[in-house]
Structures are given as C-alpha cells and as structure tokens.
Amino acid sequence: MPHPNLWAAVLGQLLIHEETGCRHSALHAARLLDHLCEQEIDPQIRQLCERASQRLDHSGKPHACAA
Secondary structure, three states, rough: OOOOOHHHHHHHHHHHHHHHHOHHHHHHHHHHEEEEEEOOOOOOHHHHHHHHHHHHOOOOOOOOOOO
C-alpha cells in the first residue's frame, strides 16, 4: 500500500491543475500517478490512475500559470 503522503501529493497536484490549468502541475501529477501504479494497489484503482496519467500527460488545456 502506497504511503499516504504519495496519495496526498497526487491529490494536491491534481487540485492545483484543476484550479489553475497549470501544465507543470499536470505533468507532475502524471508522474506521481505513474509512481502509484508501480505500487501494490487495487487493479481497478491502478487502471484509473493509468488513464488519468495519460490524460494529464497529453493535456493541452490553456492555463493561467507560466509553467
């Protein structure tokens, strides 16, 4: 089971991306999700994390920050 701090980091980056559209946060969240997928987690959660990571990694959404 992944450490709760890893889950918190993913959630934090996802929230920042959702609020600001920050591309850097999206990429960071995608990397963290990929790391979660390497951990021992439920297969359905792993699939959700993989799909979310792919969407974030290819997100072309306009953003408010300069990153």
